[in-house]
Amino acid sequence: MTSVLYDVPGPRAILRNRIIGAITILVILGLLAFTVYRFASTGQFSAAKWYVFSFASVWEGIATALGATLAAFGAAAVGSLILGFILAIGRLSDHAAVRVPVAWITEIFRAVPVLVFMMLLFYGLPYVGVRMPPYWAVVIALVVYNGSVLAEALRAGVESLPRGQREAAYAVGLRKSGVMRLVLLPQAVRAMLPVIVAQLVVTLKDTALGFIITYPELLYYAKLLMGQSGRPIIPSIIVIGSIYIAMCLLLSWFARWLEKRTRRSPKIPPNVTRADVATHDITQTQLIATQNTGYDPSKPSRR
């Protein structure tokens, strides 16, 4: 997706673009070829390096580790959504006594790195007599961090709604809770769905921090594999990496699909979905470009 920055290329521009394209290909293929050459010359493709992956028990281990990753992700996703709603409602409260402390808590939760929070729970709490299993340290840290990020997203969603929505809801006689629950939050959630799912991708990736506090998830298992006979370090990285990329791409694809669906909806004003420059791709530039000229900027045509 690009904006309309350049004209439809003429003969000279086409030639120049082809030359730049060829150079790009050469540079990138050169880098790839060098990596593959180093892999090959250090024997990363030899049978001995991949030997461990011929055992069913290794794949069972990977499946167990994958289960552990997904278990942490599932609990963290549900928990952070719940916490996100609670904190968002707290920050939107009319009472300063609720709003101000919740705002501070959200800011602090967002500022502390997830890993430091995990270590705080896992290594720190035993000093006050609470022994926490690594699973709960991972889940709680992820819930706290992502919950406060989601709370900010939901708040931004509610605040970007037109004032008339709230006023109309009060006018038909709804109470404060009804206005929030029936009118504002459903719209905010729909507008912010892409952000919410994108944050879930972050949550899934961050479960990989668990291996630092000895939670036996995928990366932890990858490190175990690396110590096996033949020391299959590169093969382990390739296999485990592919699993992560596949899972995250699935979630990202789901996010894009949701974004397309919600953008098509006539019920959401277009300015709501442009609340955040970094996370939203469609822009006024593109909207105007596609509407006025029938020209699709994502496909520079060769007319």
Add this chain to the structure above:
Amino acid sequence: MGVIFDHIDLWAVALRNTLLLFFAGGGIALVLGLIVGAMRVSPVPIARGFGTVYVNLIRNTPLTLVFFAFAFGYPQLLPSPGYTVLAIWALGIYTATYVAEVVRAGVNTVPVGQAEAARAIGLTFGQVMTLVILPQAVRSVVPPMMSVFIALLKNTTVAAGFSVLELGSVRAYLSERGENALIVLLWVAVIFVVLVLILSFVQRRLENAWRIAR
């Protein structure tokens, strides 16, 4: 405060390394991110394709795994320049994908009329970009870019899993000296809150100073 002043040597090194990871990793991320971001808006389809593949692959890999590849994989292929340098590269390459996305989004926020007017008076693609689009894009990019750098600052702690002495790993060193891990980690958390608050403050200042009236 005793935990800090009794071991000021360790804390100083840890803080220095955290800042080193932040600035060096951020530098790599900026340069690489600008290149990839430019590739993604360029008129050359192949460059766009490679940019997209790079961003999608790295963005969907956990940072910990990128660290893994650098800390354990890289020394298999080439002589290792040391864990700190590898950690800087891991952070830089990972963060570059976010920088690239912000750059691309920033270019897309410039109204289409600006590019059209610039082309109408006969500027070339290079001139359109450097004289008209980029100066405007840079301004709208400041707040999301600072968020990327705040995330980078917090991500430096991941180096704790790979024997780099920084704020995330200072607990392990102090536990050996018999300190209370809870208090150490609470101090680490406080330091991060302060550092993030400083960055947020800079973000707000830049945002106000560079706001575009449209």
